[in-house]
Amino acid sequence: MVSKRSLKFKLIALGVILSIAPLGVVAVSTFYQNRHMAGAAGDGLSQLAHANLTNTVSGIRTMVATQNEVLQEAVISDLNVARRVMRDGGNLSLDFSETATWQAVNQFTKASTSIDLPHMTLGGEWLGQNADPGIPTPLVDEVKLLVGGTCTVFQRMNEAGDMLRVATNVEKLDKTRAIGTYIPAVNPDGQPNPVVATLLARKTFRGRAYVVNDWYLTAYEPVFNNDGELIGALYFGVKQESTPAMREALLKIKIGETGYVWVLDSKGNYVVSQGGKRDGQNIMGAKDADGRLFIKDIIEKALSSPEGEIFDSVYQWKNEGDDTARTKLSKVVYFKPWDWVIGAGTFEDEFFAARDTIQADSRASMQILFVLIAVALALSLTLWTVMASRIGKKLSAFTTHMQGASDEVASAAGEVSSASQSLAEGSSQQAASLEETSASLEQMAAMTKQNANNANQADALMKDANQTIATANSTMDRMTVSMNSITQSGEETQKIVKTIDEIAFQTNLLALNAAVEAARAGEAGAGFAVVADEVRNLAMRAADAAKDTSRQIEASVKQIKEGAELVDVTNKAFDEVAVQADKVTHLIGEIAAASTEQAQGITQVNTAVSEMDRVVQQNAATAEESASASEEMNAQAEQMKSMVHDMVAFVEGGSDGAAPAAADSSSRQLKPAPRRKVTGEAVPEGVSGSSDDF
Template identity: 45%
Template structure:
């Protein structure tokens, strides 16, 4: 097929190919290299972004762990102080006299009336002091020395219900929380971990619910002269006191709209965005796909080993937004405080740099394509002109030869060109001259 084409067409095709093929090779190599670099860059950028999120969660976990370690040391030392003060005041015992308590379950708030022996420190009955301005043996001295809350519990029954008979823990109305008790069995039917540990003769150290808030606590058994467990001694500090940790978490930002949050395993917000939803239960919240994503994240977190991190993706639309966006969260579980610590953000914000790189790559591809199209158009235009400049004299000479074959010998042939075409024109001109002479001879002979 190529052989049947005119010289001008052949030259145009060859010229364009000479321009296009190198450009295609360069463009293909450039495109492949850019794609490889882009993929590697996006992968590395995403990896770094996820690592930053992991580091953020780990840093919060580390902060909580360090606070726990420091507070545990303080709590254990405070418990030693409380035990020593009680011993110096003569230790714990019961009087033959009894006293009636209108006891209240600290979880269910169910009241119960019970008659118990008067509990004494040395020879002094602890009384039923509810006014925080009135001094109470042991517990107020511990508070003054080491700045912790302290409580003396009296065992109520064989199941191990523990009644606060002396305390500096205050109720919401501002009175001492005497008469409240920790039940041996919680409302959900499980054994209370504090009571369970104490009844085994062990010291419980960890987070616990105290009257109306979460505390970092230590409880140890109180024994009588027969080594029987008759109550327990408590010291603790409220988690709310760890304000520096809380503020540090509140100040952390992830991307443009992301944040760090803390839930307990029951789905209650411990630390929410800007603290606006603290205490709210979101266990049954569902994402835009209808999945209970909070339950799923808590389940993942509680299955982790200490310090391990889990990932969760879920669709979400914030109030005021028109479109649902995918969000990513990294979660870790701090068991001593029952904290599910999470950090999350919208994926499009989190991977914004990767998105920008993709956009830049697309622009680069269109730029290459534009250069290729312009180059091809320029090549067609240039080689069309060149081909015409080269083939026009050949076409003219072909036309002249055709006319000469028909007997026209007075054709003006341009022989000014100095190239091969000029040589061909000169040869045809000589041939025309020869033909004229031959024809002239033939006419004379006739």
């Protein structure tokens, strides 16, 4: 809960703020300016450092490229000299009449193999197998005397193209000539050797090549016999780092306090290390403080970058004696002709010494400014305390008087509002009850009308049923007459059949008599006897058929009589039903008339209740308006009371807990109570007529 401060406190606070604010603005402005200056200095130094590293690496690459071009031109020129010396000496050729045994050593794997080869001669003179630098060897030593550098004569060893050094001024580590070493056609990694592959293609190889135990800038020219077959090669080359001045220049470059220039080859071997202490060491597996193989990453990115592109390498590095790792930045570029990964780098924090100095000066100036602000705060606090005490005493007396008057007004307004609210609530309840009664009467009237309609429909249906029964009764009467006629016809038919039976009997007697007479006549009456016998048989069958017909007609007549009796009974039942239906129709008609009269009566009662409801609703609306006006007056009184209380609190100070009740009451009654719109709709019992009622 936020405490309310006195007017004295607020005046003091306001004065102090007005006094200190300008100094605060100055302090904030100074702080942000210093931070901006430090940031700008850091950004500028960072850009300058990046530009310096980029220029350094770019300059080194340019220097190396220039050296490469100069050396390449010198190699080509000196190869021309070697070719001239070879031609002046009578050219190189093979003497198959003489052979020499060579212990050939692979310059990469150092594997040795014994091989017999024909003599390689110059102008018919065998070059020999001279390994002693103190003893002159034709051609190669002459070239060295003329132009310096290294010169070698190679002899082809086999169909694969392996090239054996048979005469050279290149020395091994033991200071002997490197004769007997050979360049294999296939390197140890399984790839074709570029030098041999170029020679086998009958072309001159120019470029960087590994010679015995070091890298050289070289030129290898194929040598052919008179038949145009490749028999060997003439070589001239200079060491890649033939100028010590360039190496010394790289070692002397210093970046920042501890930064330096370094050079690696694509295998991770140091070509130029810091101070030259680790030259030749392989650092491909080196890890930074995060455990990352950063050298491997640098070399992979260098080999995949476009020619001459400079890229950044940032990693964490911890020197011996350091407590924590520091961020190190290097600019890197790859020089493909020499297979050099050139880098220049140092720790990032060495770039920002000037920025750190600026930040230290900024902190000192801010401390001085804070001391000045503290002094100004103390002075302004004393001055405004005296002024606020004088103003507060006068306002305190005035607010005490206003508080008593506002309490009396608020109490009276509350009593009026309570009485008006009770009246409005009673009127609302009465209006709601009448609305419910009116709704019930409307439902009853609707049900009564429905009953009357149903009775009228039943009356109409019964009348239709009476007509149907009368029609059925008439039909049954006709059926009775028809069945009586059928009975009479059956009796007449029975008489006719009886007559036929009697005729058949007489015919039978006559036929019998005729047969007797025919028998008396003998043979003369034999034919007549047969006829008489057939007539008698026919008469007997006719008599039998007549008897069957008589029996069937007799049974039919019996059934027709029974049906006629049933029809007569049914006819009497229909007569009884017709009488009862007439009675039901009469009763339903009386019910329909009574329901109609009842519906009219309920409608009249409902009209009267609606009129009562309208009058009560008007009374309720008037009561609501009165209550609303009372609540408005009460709200204004509470507002006045709250304002006086706030003024007292403002002047004298105090906790918000002193007047929560008044604040809550005023917050509920600041807005006038909304006037309820009274309608003719029924309101369910126990439900307020408006959701905004208090």
